[in-house]
Amino acid sequence: xxxxxxxxxxxxxxxxxxxxxxxxxxxxxxxxxxxxxxxxxxxxxxxxxxxxxxxxxxxxxxxxxxxxxxxxxxxxxxxxxxxxxxxxxxxxxxxxxxxxx
Numbered sequence: 894x895x896x897x898x899x900x901x902x903x904x905x906x907x908x909x910x911x912x913x914x915x916x917x918x919x920x921x922x923x924x925x926x927x928x929x930x931x932x933x934x935x936x937x938x939x940x941x942x943x944x945x946x947x948x949x950x951x952x953x954x955x956x957x958x959x960x961x962x963x964x965x966x967x968x969x970x971x972x973x974x975x976x977x978x979x980x981x982x983x984x985x986x987x988x989x990x991x992x993x994x
Contacts, residue, residue, distance in 0.1 A: 904933045907986045910978035914939070916947075918968040928970065930983055932990070935965050955991040963987050 900906070910928045915921065916937060924939035939945035953966030961972045961980060972980055 898929060898936060898938075900931065901933065904931050906931050908978070908983040910972060910975045910980060910983055912975035912977070913973040915971040915973060916945075916968065917971075923973075925976075928972065928978075928983070930986055930990075935963060935970065935987070937970060951990060955987075957984065957988050957991055960984070 898906075906929060908930045911926070912928075913923070913925050914928060914937070915923050916939075922939070922945070924943065924945060925941045926937065926939035926945070929936040929938070933951055935949040935951075937945065937947045937949070949965035949968055949970075951965065954964075956964050958964055958969070959971075961984070963970045963972075963984075972983075
């Protein structure tokens with residue numbers, strides 16, 4: 894990930910991925926982009942086919958349902974493949990965060 898994101902003072906980046914992702918919140922979207930996991934949110938930045946930028950804050954229910962799916966509230970993000978980053982590491986950190994909420 895080449896782009897800097899605005900973080901809150903008590904927020905830090907735990908893991909990042911770049912690759913093909915599916916997002917579902919009632920509407921199914923597929924895009925190539927970046928997934929940033931912080932201690933407060935899952936931040937999704939889609940580059941193609943349409944630019945999208947969304948923060949999924951962990952104030953809502955957080956859980957994982959599969960080897961590559963992350964759920965925050967009503968939205969799920971599934972990583973199809975990664976171009977850059979370590980999916981297993983990202984999933985482990987996300988599972989720890991989900992268990993603590």
